[in-house]
Amino acid sequence: GWARAVRGLLLDVSGVLYDSGADGGVPIAGSAEAVRRIKASGLKLQLCTNETQATRENFVRKLRALGFDVSVAEVTAPAPAACRLLRERGLRPHLLVHDDLIPEFAEVDKTNPNCVVLGDAAENFTYANLNEAFRLLIGMEKPVLISLGKGRYYKETDGLKLDVGAYMKALEYACDVQAEVVGKPAKTFFESALAELGVPAEQAIMIGDDIVSDVGGAQQCGMRALQVRTGKYRPSDENHPQVKPDAYVNNLAEAVDIILQHL
Amino acid sequence: GWARAVRGLLLDVSGVLYDSGADGGVPIAGSAEAVRRIKASGLKLQLCTNETQATRENFVRKLRALGFDVSVAEVTAPAPAACRLLRERGLRPHLLVHDDLIPEFAEVDKTNPNCVVLGDAAENFTYANLNEAFRLLIGMEKPVLISLGKGRYYKETDGLKLDVGAYMKALEYACDVQAEVVGKPAKTFFESALAELGVPAEQAIMIGDDIVSDVGGAQQCGMRALQVRTGKYRPSDENHPQVKPDAYVNNLAEAVDIILQHL
Numbered sequence: 001g002w003a004r005a006v007r008g009l010l011l012d013v014s015g016v017l018y019d020s021g022a023d024g025g026v027p028i029a030g031s032a033e034a035v036r037r038i039k040a041s042g043l044k045l046q047l048c049t050n051e052t053q054a055t056r057e058n059f060v061r062k063l064r065a066l067g068f069d070v071s072v073a074e075v076t077a078p079a080p081a082a083c084r085l086l087r088e089r090g091l092r093p094h095l096l097v098h099d100d101l102i103p104e105f106a107e108v109d110k111t112n113p114n115c116v117v118l119g120d121a122a123e124n125f126t127y128a129n130l131n132e133a134f135r136l137l138i139g140m141e142k143p144v145l146i147s148l149g150k151g152r153y154y155k156e157t158d159g160l161k162l163d164v165g166a167y168m169k170a171l172e173y174a175c176d177v178q179a180e181v182v183g184k185p186a187k188t189f190f191e192s193a194l195a196e197l198g199v200p201a202e203q204a205i206m207i208g209d210d211i212v213s214d215v216g217g218a219q220q221c222g223m224r225a226l227q228v229r230t231g232k233y234r235p236s237d238e239n240h241p242q243v244k245p246d247a248y249v250n251n252l253a254e255a256v257d258i259i260l261q262h263l
Numbered sequence: 264g265w266a267r268a269v270r271g272l273l274l275d276v277s278g279v280l281y282d283s284g285a286d287g288g289v290p291i292a293g294s295a296e297a298v299r300r301i302k303a304s305g306l307k308l309q310l311c312t313n314e315t316q317a318t319r320e321n322f323v324r325k326l327r328a329l330g331f332d333v334s335v336a337e338v339t340a341p342a343p344a345a346c347r348l349l350r351e352r353g354l355r356p357h358l359l360v361h362d363d364l365i366p367e368f369a370e371v372d373k374t375n376p377n378c379v380v381l382g383d384a385a386e387n388f389t390y391a392n393l394n395e396a397f398r399l400l401i402g403m404e405k406p407v408l409i410s411l412g413k414g415r416y417y418k419e420t421d422g423l424k425l426d427v428g429a430y431m432k433a434l435e436y437a438c439d440v441q442a443e444v445v446g447k448p449a450k451t452f453f454e455s456a457l458a459e460l461g462v463p464a465e466q467a468i469m470i471g472d473d474i475v476s477d478v479g480g481a482q483q484c485g486m487r488a489l490q491v492r493t494g495k496y497r498p499s500d501e502n503h504p505q506v507k508p509d510a511y512v513n514n515l516a517e518a519v520d521i522i523l524q525h526l
Binding site (some may be wrong): 122124131138159162164166169170173174176 | 384386387391393401416422423429430433465504
């Protein structure tokens with residue numbers, strides 16, 4: 001029954017459309033064709049990603065080069081959401097992010113920082129850089145730490161990689177603060193993605209490879225959620241103590257097959 | 264009343280005897296003289312440190328150069344305690360530690376690692392090195408993570424520095440494991456230090472600058488504990504929700520003044 005009355009899909013990207021990597025990554029078999037079939041069916045589609053290693057423009061360029069028919073407007077990502085939050089609250093960030101993400105913050109005042117924004121900085125997570133972020137936070141009367149997602153790790157073509165959540169925990173512990181997460185699994189982030197999708201939660205399905213961030217987060221917003229057995233999926237996810245997807249599918253192509261049969 | 268019936272002192276080192284730093288550090292005023300007065304008084308003395316940036320031999324060499332009359336036998340430090348634990352349990356470590364600590368593990372079998380040992384690796388905490396430790400752990404059926412202390416940060420001559428505890432939290436979160444801490448505030452570590460001091464807990468006082476690791480840890484072993492207002496001490500420590508020292512002192516010299524008056 002999970003496939004009935006669907007009008008739109010939110011898709012995680014890394015591990016669902018492709019496996020990322022230094023080489024630009026490789027598409028997951030059948031996923032580019034699945035995206036085309038979704039669009040041809042009239043279903044609405046929005047990519048809902050915690051990707052913070054590139055601007056949305058460059059991210060979409062990469063996905064198009066891999067054969068995915070997607071546009072910038074179809075991407076909901078943490079950096080633009082963080083920029084809105086910074087503006088609303090008059091926050092001036094110190095950025096500890098990937099070099100390629102910095103242009104997303106071009107319009108934001110970064111002088112005399114009164115908060116730290118943490119992204120998936122990868123090689124920029126040096127001891128010196130993390131220590132600089134730590135010193136700024138510990139020097140604030142009320143430290144504000146904003147984390148672009150809180151993923152534990154992700155899978156690249158050459159293996160698993162530590163994600164931003166690990167470094168968020170390091171700074172939370174060192175500074176005795178609680179980070180504010182902008183990105184999955186935050187409810188406000190899924191709500192933004194649904195607004196951009198233009199479909200209410202009850203008529204949308206989230207498809208992802210992360211049992212907590214994708215599946216658990218979407219279900220808490222009243223959506224159905226599927227876990228694919230691609231990307232960082234591990235068989236032990238199926239025994240997760242808190243989260244149970246509405247269904248498992250082998251990959252995006254299989255999910256789309258089933259959903260289209262029920263239209 | 265806190266200064267009565269004392270037969271031995273456990274002293275934290277960084278922030279109590281000296282402030283560490285790339286330049287070798289600088290002694291805290293009056294501390295070298297205080298160590299001499301402790302020894303002249305007949306009180307027993309043991310340094311109880313979470314220092315893991317050097318072998319005990321080099322650590323003592325540095326302290327002697329700064330004017331402290333101390334010997335290797337008077338130092339209780341995490342690395343030798345970790346070596347005992349590794350031997351007892353047949354564990355073969357992958358080391359993510361400071362280069363200068365590696366000789367402490369010379370006798371330990373490090374082939375085909377079945378655990379990760381984490382120390383205050385400082386500049387060695389690169390993304391690549393942390394990711395390597397993460398991959399080893401996540402690949403183990405039952406990951407074993409041993410952390411040499413769990414300090415949040417410490418003070419060097421050029422400012423505050425992130426300590427091993429922050430990186431321990433990062434790996435705990437990424438791998439969904441709980442680290443085993445060897446060092447303060449672990450009870451077994453204080454018990455080793457007391458055994459080396461040769462004085463029962465009720466007759467010993469711990470003196471440190473860390474409200475949780477030094478003061479809280481020692482009190483849980485039945486010792487009295489003082490917090491000095493040197494090193495990483497911050498006024499907000501005096502409002503700590505869980506831990507209250509038996510007394511505050513401005514520095515080690517003041518503590519020793521008071522204790523010697525009560526002998």
